[in-house]
Amino acid sequence: MDQTRLSVPKSRINLAAEDKEMRLYRRYWEGEYKSSFHAPDSKKSSLGFYILIVISFFAGVLFSFFGFL
Missing domain, CATH: 1.20.5 (Single alpha-helices involved in coiled-coils or other helix-helix interfaces)
Incomplete structure (x- = not known):
């Protein structure tokens, strides 16, 4: 067959x-x-997300420490 x-x-x-x-x-x-x-797209997006979170955290700490707003 x-x-x-x-x-x-x-x-x-x-x-x-x-x-x-x-x-x-x-x-x-x-x-x-x-x-x-080159890294896969999923790896790039997760890396960018973590970098954004870290930068936001340090910006928040600086703003609260120096009293900027």
Whole structure:
């Protein structure tokens, strides 16, 4: 019996999609994204968020210490 693309069981298709997703996660956590000289978008956005929080904290401390407003 010929195996066609349509006769592949859904469980095998889901497994292939899961493997692809796991490879992406593994590359990210093993640091392979660093070798391409750019960080993923999710990493950039979280880094920007933390920098904003730290700057806001220190600005609040300075404003409260010196009484600026």
